[in-house]
Structures are given as C-alpha cells and as structure tokens.
Amino acid sequence: MSLLPTTSVAALAKHVGQTVTLAGWIYHKTEKGKLVFLQLRDGTATVQCVVFKKNVSAEAFATAQQLTQEAACRITGSVRADERAPGGFELDVAEVALVGGSSDYPISPKEHGVEFLMEHRHLWVRSARQHALLRVRAEVMAASQEWLNAQGFVRFDTPILTATAAEGTSNLFATEYFDLGTAYLAQTGQLYVEAGMMSFGKVYCFGPTFRAEKSKTRRHLTEFWMLEPEVAFATHADNLVLQEQFISAIVQRVLERRRADLEVLERDTTVLERCLPPFPRITYDAALQLIAERQGEVEGATPLAWGEDFGAPHEQLIASQFDRPVFVEKYPAAIKAFYMQPDAERPELALCADLLAPEGYGEIIGGSQRIHDVELLERRIVEHGLKLEDYRWYLDLRRYGSVPHSGFGMGIERVVAWLTGTRHIRETIPFPRMLYRIYP
Structure with a gap:
C-alpha cells in the first residue's frame, strides 16, 4: 500500500x-x-x-x-x-x-432538523450539498480578488479592532481595550481603506466584519465577510460601472468553474447566464412609485413614505421587474451613512446605490461616492451625533490632497446565497454566527 x-x-x-x-x-x-x-x-x-x-x-x-x-x-x-x-x-x-475509524456517525442519510444540523455544523460541512456551497464560496472569494488584482487594485488590510463606528453606533460589538477605553469589532473596513486609496489609487480590503443587530432574518449574520474596493478620482457613475463589471465577472467564473457544484445544488442557472452588463438603474423615487403601483405582487411590499428605507419585500418587488441585478440609486441622505456625497442637483439625496439580486435575494452590494470636502464631512459627522475628535485622522484625508472618490462593499455570503439558490445565509459560511448561535 x-x-x-x-x-x-x-x-x-x-x-x-x-x-x-x-x-x-x-x-x-x-x-x-x-x-x-x-x-x-x-x-x-x-x-x-x-x-x-x-x-x-x-x-x-x-x-x-x-x-x-x-x-x-x-x-x-x-x-x-x-x-x-x-x-x-x-x-x-x-x-x-x-x-x-468512524463509529455511529451522527449525520445519517435520513432527514435531520436544521437545529440538529447546526449543532453538528463541524460534521455537516462534509455533506454533498454543504461541500458544493462552500466550494462556490471559495470560488467567489478567489474570483473577486483575482479580478481586482488584474485591474490594478492593491489589497490593503484594515483593522478588525477599531476605536470608532463607521455605519452607526447602535450595532457594535464592544470590548475593553487595555487602558485605552472601549474598542469595537469593525462594521466595515471602508474608512481605513480610504487611507490606502490615497496611497495606491485603487485598493480593496477583505475580511470579516461584525454587526450586533438583533435580527433573525434569513439574510443576516452577526459575523460575515465583506470585500470593499475604493477608487480615487472616481464618480458615482464610475462606481456603478465598476460594480456591474465586477459582479458579472464573478458570476461568469462560477458558471465556468463550479457548474458541477451548481448541479449538485439543483440551481437553475438561467438567471445567472443573463448577468451581463449593463445592469438596469432605477432611482429611489422611481422605486417608491413602482412599489405603490405594484404593491400587491409581493406580500409585505406596502407603500412607503418618502425618506423610509426599503425592507426585504420591497427589494424583492423591485428586483422582480428586471431580468438581472438592478441598481437602486440616490437614496435620501438622511437614511444613509455620514460619509456619502450629496447629489449636487438635489442635496437631500446621496450619490449612492444598492445592487439588488434577482429572485428575492436583496442587496448584495452597497456603495457610494464619498464626501471629499472636509467642511461638509465635518458637518455630516456632527449631524449624525458623532464626535469630530474620533474622526480626526479620517478628516485628515480631506486636508491633504483630497479628491473625489468612490467605493462599495460586497457581502460574500449574500452573493453565495444568490448564486447557489440557497434561501438561508447560514449555509453560505462554514460556521455561522447568528443572534442565537455561537456554537460550534
């Protein structure tokens, strides 16, 4: 032998x-x-x-x-x-x-409940379906980085422990950091990757991010992986073009290299085959009107007042009107992050967009043009109830050679869920962290 x-x-x-x-x-x-x-x-x-x-x-x-x-x-x-x-x-x-040897292996060919399988996640990952899912995940991660590298992007790693919030202060995991006070698990690497953008021009960070949201939906994890590119001298329009090229390249590579895994998952690839640029674009205002006109088509997609954010049913209704991913752009600035550049024609709107996947999978990318004027950024920080002192280094980026720039964040697990046709995001990461699960 x-x-x-x-x-x-x-x-x-x-x-x-x-x-x-x-x-x-x-x-x-x-x-x-x-x-x-x-x-x-x-x-x-x-x-x-x-x-x-x-x-x-x-x-x-x-x-x-x-x-x-x-x-x-x-x-x-x-x-x-x-x-x-x-x-x-x-x-x-x-x-x-x-x-x-292997004696009394607990996951037999018979049906098992989700809770049982999650308790045995360390063994469940060996099954054919989970194996295929995680193969696709690995392909998405490799394809993402390799495509960006080929476009001249530089990977720029950002800290997981941070002193400040980036997306809001209500959903942070906090820990005491020696004698320096409270530190937080990063919600995003975006603020730090902007520093890299000012050094290299085109950069991205890639790693785990954390949201302490008490959410139990099939689309949420408390720990997930996000890839975040940032580009100097790039407008909101440039940003959308980059995103659609990026997503399309990932989808086509998965179709090329992981088709056998998609077959194991019994994934209908018809909609994936159509994932080619350009993607349709619809404004927040137009989306509100669409929801009002077609509200009966998706349960829970009730009309919204201007200034309210979309829920999962609204995103599903919007995406159902298109045959490929769709950008919803120019949301009210008041419901978006403090760093987003206002629309010059309508300052109450932010130059931002969410990319919605078809088939009810919702947002897979969120991005925007960033504020590059230091005085405007200072005002927005104060308006959001944040302390200027906490962001002095971030404001420095606007004091020394500031330029218009844009970027986005793509959640790996949501993309994998869509590509594989998986209804719950918990199966798209080896060991999911959710509101009621931190074992194994």
Whole structure:
C-alpha cells in the first residue's frame, strides 16, 4: 500500500487504465454478496470503488466490509471509465487500508432538523450539498480578488479592532481595550481603506466584519465577510460601472468553474447566464412609485413614505421587474451613512446605490461616492451625533490632497446565497454566527 495518495478523485480522467491510490473518507457503502461498493470522497470529488472478493486479499475484503460512514481509508485500484458511474469513472479495487475509524456517525442519510444540523455544523460541512456551497464560496472569494488584482487594485488590510463606528453606533460589538477605553469589532473596513486609496489609487480590503443587530432574518449574520474596493478620482457613475463589471465577472467564473457544484445544488442557472452588463438603474423615487403601483405582487411590499428605507419585500418587488441585478440609486441622505456625497442637483439625496439580486435575494452590494470636502464631512459627522475628535485622522484625508472618490462593499455570503439558490445565509459560511448561535 502506498504511503501517500498518487492522485485525487478529481484527476482520475488522467489515469484511466492505471493503478492509483486514493485517500479519503467513506461517504456511502453498499454490499451485494461478493461485492462491496464504496463511495469515496477526498475533498475534490466522489468516486465509486468496487471491491470484488476474488480480486483482493481476504484481509482487504474484510476491511471493506467493516468500513463505516466517514471512516478514513486508502484505496488502491485500477481506474476505469464508465459513463454510468457518478463522475464517469470507477475504481476496481486491489487494496483497502483503514486509516481512521468512524463509529455511529451522527449525520445519517435520513432527514435531520436544521437545529440538529447546526449543532453538528463541524460534521455537516462534509455533506454533498454543504461541500458544493462552500466550494462556490471559495470560488467567489478567489474570483473577486483575482479580478481586482488584474485591474490594478492593491489589497490593503484594515483593522478588525477599531476605536470608532463607521455605519452607526447602535450595532457594535464592544470590548475593553487595555487602558485605552472601549474598542469595537469593525462594521466595515471602508474608512481605513480610504487611507490606502490615497496611497495606491485603487485598493480593496477583505475580511470579516461584525454587526450586533438583533435580527433573525434569513439574510443576516452577526459575523460575515465583506470585500470593499475604493477608487480615487472616481464618480458615482464610475462606481456603478465598476460594480456591474465586477459582479458579472464573478458570476461568469462560477458558471465556468463550479457548474458541477451548481448541479449538485439543483440551481437553475438561467438567471445567472443573463448577468451581463449593463445592469438596469432605477432611482429611489422611481422605486417608491413602482412599489405603490405594484404593491400587491409581493406580500409585505406596502407603500412607503418618502425618506423610509426599503425592507426585504420591497427589494424583492423591485428586483422582480428586471431580468438581472438592478441598481437602486440616490437614496435620501438622511437614511444613509455620514460619509456619502450629496447629489449636487438635489442635496437631500446621496450619490449612492444598492445592487439588488434577482429572485428575492436583496442587496448584495452597497456603495457610494464619498464626501471629499472636509467642511461638509465635518458637518455630516456632527449631524449624525458623532464626535469630530474620533474622526480626526479620517478628516485628515480631506486636508491633504483630497479628491473625489468612490467605493462599495460586497457581502460574500449574500452573493453565495444568490448564486447557489440557497434561501438561508447560514449555509453560505462554514460556521455561522447568528443572534442565537455561537456554537460550534
């Protein structure tokens, strides 16, 4: 028996007719007399390994019979192409060796409730559906960074512990920071990434962010990952073009490289295929009118007064009118963050936009042109009830070579939920943190 695997399941096409060793875990086992069928997964894919009693030693056949769900093993055999087999290949087994036993694995093929599965999340991630979801997540993260890198962006890491709020003071996780007072887990890296923008021109930060919102909706986590680009000398209009190119590139790459995972998830990719720029744009005012006219089409999408923000039903109604993601732009400045640039023609509006995904998945990107005038930014900070002293370094960015600039934040989990057709965001991150869940 080889000490190391000579290949992976995903690479079996290169080894047809050859003898190889695979290392992995038993996903499923079926016995039929002198035959034992082992479904082996190794993290790259799954293959059926056929153990025929006459072709192996008595010890190897006994080992195959004793293997249980999620037992770790090494299997050596000949690779055979078979169109009927999952993945198109099978392994005719010559040797079987147990590496790590598995007794009474708690997640059996039967139905389990969500709470049970969440309690066993550390094991649930091994299942085919969760494996596919997290594969897509990894692809989205890689595609995002690689596309930005190719466009000349520089990754600029920002702190997780901060002294001030960026999105509001009511949803912060606080901790005592030695003798320096209270520190907060970052809601966003945006303020800090603007400093990088003034150094490199085009930057992005990428990491976990935290919101202490007491929300139990299927679209909220208290800890999630966000990618936030920022561009110097960029207007609101430039920002929208960048976003639609960015999202389209991610979607097309997932379709190209992770189609097999989308098939496991039974995802209808029709709407994803249409995710090509330009994306439609609709103003906040026009969206209010649309909601008033079509309110009966989505439950809960009742008319709103000007100045009220949209809820999930309103976003669903708006997005349902388009065949691809849609920008809702120019919201009332009063309901947006303090750093957003006002519209010169209507100062009560902010030069901002939310990108809404189709099929009821809601906002996947929020972005804006930032205020670049120091006096206006000072006024907005005070109007939001914040302390100027806490933002003196951020105001410095406007005192030394300030330029118009824009940026956005994309939530990885919401994008993955949409791409995979997953209704609850808790399955799009390995270990979700929610209002009532911090274990495991």
